[in-house]
Amino acid sequence: xxxxxxxxxxxxxxxxxxxxxxxxxxxxxxxxxxxxxxxxxxxxxxxxxxxxxxxxxxxxxxxxxxxxxxxxxxxxxxxxxxxxxxxxxxxxxxxxxxxxxxxxxxxxxxxxxxxxxxxxxxxxxxxxxxxxxxxxxxxxxxxxxxxxxxxxxxxxxxxxxxxxxxxxxxxxxxx
Numbered sequence: 001x002x003x004x005x006x007x008x009x010x011x012x013x014x015x016x017x018x019x020x021x022x023x024x025x026x027x028x029x030x031x032x033x034x035x036x037x038x039x040x041x042x043x044x045x046x047x048x049x050x051x052x053x054x055x056x057x058x059x060x061x062x063x064x065x066x067x068x069x070x071x072x073x074x075x076x077x078x079x080x081x082x083x084x085x086x087x088x089x090x091x092x093x094x095x096x097x098x099x100x101x102x103x104x105x106x107x108x109x110x111x112x113x114x115x116x117x118x119x120x121x122x123x124x125x126x127x128x129x130x131x132x133x134x135x136x137x138x139x140x141x142x143x144x145x146x147x148x149x150x151x152x153x154x155x156x157x158x159x160x161x162x163x164x165x166x167x168x169x170x171x172x173x174x175x
Contacts, residue, residue, distance in 0.1 A: 033159030068111035
C-alpha cells in the first residue's frame, strides 16, 4: 500500500466473524502486537523517535504512546462488554492525547512495557472468552452496535496499522 496514512489498508468493519479459527487468528494478532512493535522500534536513536511517520503525522514516540492509550481503552471496552449488558462506550480525543506531555516526551519504554503487560492480560481474557462472550455487544459512538468479535478485529488491525507506520518509515528512511 502506498497511502502513508493506511499502510495496511483502511479498517473495514467485518459484519460477521463467526469462525472460531478467525477469532483465534485475531487473538494471535493481539498477542503478537507487542512483539512486532518492539521489533519495529528496536535500535532507534533519539532523533528517530521524534521523526513523524508521515508529513503532518505523529512522531514514532507519539505513535507508540498512542497504541498504549488506545489499547488501554480497548481493553476496558472489552471488560465493560463482558460484564455489563450492551454498555455505551465513550470515544476520546486521541490527537489531543498525543499532544499532551506524556505523549510528546515520555520515554517510549514506558508504553512498550505497558503494551506488553496489557496485551498479556487481554489475551488471557480473550482466550477464556466463549463464542457467546464474543457475541456480546457494546454501543460505539462511531460504529454503532458492535459485537466483541468485531471489536477484536478492530484492535488487531489497529496494532498492525500503527506498527506498519513505523516499519514503513524505517524503510523509506533506510534506518
